[in-house]
Amino acid sequence: MTSMNISEVEFKLVYQNPYASLYLNEALKLAVCNAEQEYIPIGHFKSVFLQMSALIEQNPIHYLIFDKRNLRTFHQPSMEWYFAVWKPEIKNKGLTHHFKILPNIPWFAKSVEAGKHEIFQKYGTDILEGIQITYVSSIEEVLELIPKK
Amino acid sequence: MDIEFYKEQLEAKEDMLARTTRFLLETQKDLEQKNQEVSELYKNVLDSIQVAQRIQDALLPNIDILKSYFKDAAYYVKQQSGVGGDSVFVKNNNEGVVFGILDSTGHGVPAAMLNISCTLLLRELSSSIEINNPKALFNLLDYQLEKTFNKDEEHSVAEAEGIILGYSSHDNTLSYCSAKGRGFLILNSGELIELEKDQKSIGDASEIMFQNIPLCIDEAKTLLIYSDGLTDQFGGKNDKRFSKNRLKNLIEKNYEADAQTLAKILQFEHNAWRNTTQQTDDISFLIIDF
Numbered sequence: 001m002t003s004m005n006i007s008e009v010e011f012k013l014v015y016q017n018p019y020a021s022l023y024l025n026e027a028l029k030l031a032v033c034n035a036e037q038e039y040i041p042i043g044h045f046k047s048v049f050l051q052m053s054a055l056i057e058q059n060p061i062h063y064l065i066f067d068k069r070n071l072r073t074f075h076q077p078s079m080e081w082y083f084a085v086w087k088p089e090i091k092n093k094g095l096t097h098h099f100k101i102l103p104n105i106p107w108f109a110k111s112v113e114a115g116k117h118e119i120f121q122k123y124g125t126d127i128l129e130g131i132q133i134t135y136v137s138s139i140e141e142v143l144e145l146i147p148k149k
Numbered sequence: 150m151d152i153e154f155y156k157e158q159l160e161a162k163e164d165m166l167a168r169t170t171r172f173l174l175e176t177q178k179d180l181e182q183k184n185q186e187v188s189e190l191y192k193n194v195l196d197s198i199q200v201a202q203r204i205q206d207a208l209l210p211n212i213d214i215l216k217s218y219f220k221d222a223a224y225y226v227k228q229q230s231g232v233g234g235d236s237v238f239v240k241n242n243n244e245g246v247v248f249g250i251l252d253s254t255g256h257g258v259p260a261a262m263l264n265i266s267c268t269l270l271l272r273e274l275s276s277s278i279e280i281n282n283p284k285a286l287f288n289l290l291d292y293q294l295e296k297t298f299n300k301d302e303e304h305s306v307a308e309a310e311g312i313i314l315g316y317s318s319h320d321n322t323l324s325y326c327s328a329k330g331r332g333f334l335i336l337n338s339g340e341l342i343e344l345e346k347d348q349k350s351i352g353d354a355s356e357i358m359f360q361n362i363p364l365c366i367d368e369a370k371t372l373l374i375y376s377d378g379l380t381d382q383f384g385g386k387n388d389k390r391f392s393k394n395r396l397k398n399l400i401e402k403n404y405e406a407d408a409q410t411l412a413k414i415l416q417f418e419h420n421a422w423r424n425t426t427q428q429t430d431d432i433s434f435l436i437i438d439f
Contacts, residue, residue: 039158075161076168111165114172 004032006139015051019044022051028146029062031055032139038072045078049086056093063146065099065139072103074111076118083119083127091130098133099142198231198258205232205261208268210239210248218246218316221438223412226431233431234260235376238271238313244280249313250330250433252376254306254350260431263307267294267351271313283315284326284359287351291328291359294352308352312344312374314364323364332374333397334364339404341397344374371408372437373400378430379415384422391422408436 002013004023011023011032019040023032033048040048055061102109119127136142205228215222224237234253239246251271253263270293271286278285290309298307312330316323325332327346334342344364349357364372375396382391396415403414415434 039154039161041154041157073158073161074165076164107169110173111169114169115165117172118168 007143009143014055015048017044017047020048022048022055024055024059024061026059028143028148029060030065030142030146031061031063032065032067034067035070037070039075040071040078042075042078042081045075046081046086049082053086053090053093056090056095060094062094063097063099063142064095065101065136065142067101067139069101069103072105072108074108074115076115079112079115080119080122084123087127087131095131097146098131099136099145100133101136101138104137201258201261202228202231205236205265208236208265210237212239214239214241214246215248215437217241218318219437219439221408222436223408224433224435225412225416226433227428228256228261228431229378229428230257232258232261234264234309235378235431235433236264236268237433237435238268240272240275242276242280245316245318247275247278247280247283247286247313247315248435248437249283249311249325250374250376250435251309251311252330252378252431252433253309256431263298263309266297266307267309270294280315281317281322281324282361283313283324284361286313287311287326287328287359291351291353295354299352299354305350305353308350310350310377312346314372314374321366323366324361325364326359326361328359330374331377331380331393332372333400334366334369335371335373335400335404336368337370338368339401341400341404366439369439370404371411371439373411373434375434376430376432378428378432379419379434382419382423382426382429382432384424384426388426391419395422408438412436 004011004013009025009028011025013021014024015022019035019037021034021036023034031052033052052064102112209226212222212224218241226235226237228235233256236251238251239248251264251267253260253267267290270290274286274289294307294309299305310329312325312327312332314323314325325344327344328349328351329346330344331346332344334344336342345362347357347359349355349359380391380393380396383389384391399415399418403411406414412434
């Protein structure tokens with residue numbers, strides 16, 4: 001599969017590994033990262049986000065959706081790397097909104113909350129600055145939220 | 150997927166479980182501490198309210214003063230939150246006795262502060278008026294409230310409703326003044342006459358002056374005056390107001406009862422109506438038997 005279609009919006013597949021896929025709609029300045037497995041090992045997690053960095057360098061991407069609905073295991077070191085390393089590097093390169101979709105499992109959401117709590121204790125809440133993080137329930141919801149042109 | 154993947158996933162799951170458990174325990178501890186703080190604050194507030202209640206209750210009159218002028222008398226005051234805006238006022242002199250009910254705006258502490266101020270002002274003012282001129286008391290109180298609390302306000306912040314009566318023991322006459330106050334005169338025949346009222350509150354910005362209304366008590370058995378908290382209370386099967394009609398029916402059914410018995414019946418029926426519903430407003434009533 002080299003593309004995906006959601007609500008009649010076409011996304012082009014730009015990167016894939018066994019654990020995650022990266023899609024892009026240039027017109028909407030929107031990238032989508034799909035978790036494909038219950039768990040993404042940190043090496044593959046970093047690979048997909050470094051691909052995202054390269055994509056952001058080459059294209060004006062304002063919006064990113066990380067669809068984690070297939071995940072069942074939350075990996076704290078990956079999240080810490082996302083907040084402490086990837087996000088500060090990318091925050092001045094055009095990406096303004098990061099939408100996250102969690103699996104509809106209360107204990108997973110609680111684990112994410114616990115993980116974020118630890119990261120904020122370690123790095124302070126300033127680490128949130130730069131890119132607005134919003135939790136949503138579907139990709140369709142984001143398509144309703146963002147400007148069409 | 151190789152064995153390394155599953156091993157890493159398992160370790161991540163264990164780490165996730167431990168971290169989440171730790172977080173939940175910390176959250177529980179925080180909540181317990183906050184709960185303790187809230188409980189202490191609540192206790193402090195409750196203690197203060199109890200002391201304030203004793204202060205406000207101390208200003209309530211001795212019913213024996215009214216009993217010395219009339220066949221029987223009883224009153225009841227129940228604030229919504231310990232302290233509140235309702236009170237009963239009685240002050241006598243060698244001409245007779247002035248008595249009534251005052252219902253200050255709002256509930257709780259602000260209403261209680263206003264009510265205490267009004268009661269003290271009434272005590273002071275009542276010594277300078279003629280007993281058969283109760284409107285003078287409300288006009289003076291109106292002026293004082295306006296001057297003291299409402300002078301710089303676009304809308305009045307300190308208002309009160311109520312009814313005040315002056316009984317002259319020299320000529321056995323009774324007259325009253327009503328600032329949206331409520332009451333019934335119950336005749337010996339059991340017929341009920343609703344007391345007229347001025348459509349003005351004490352302390353509001355209107356220029357209207359209060360009026361004296363003479364009350365013929367030749368055929369009267371009982372007088373009941375009350376605050377709106379009595380009739381506005383929600384309750385019953387369909388969560389409706391107690392209502393003036395229900396009060397009238399209750400009085401008509403028990404018009405032969407003496408003041409103290411009627412007061413007990415009203416309390417009992419009102420409590421039964423309210424049942425587990427929260428008290429809607431401060432409640433007060435005063436009953437006189439002639």
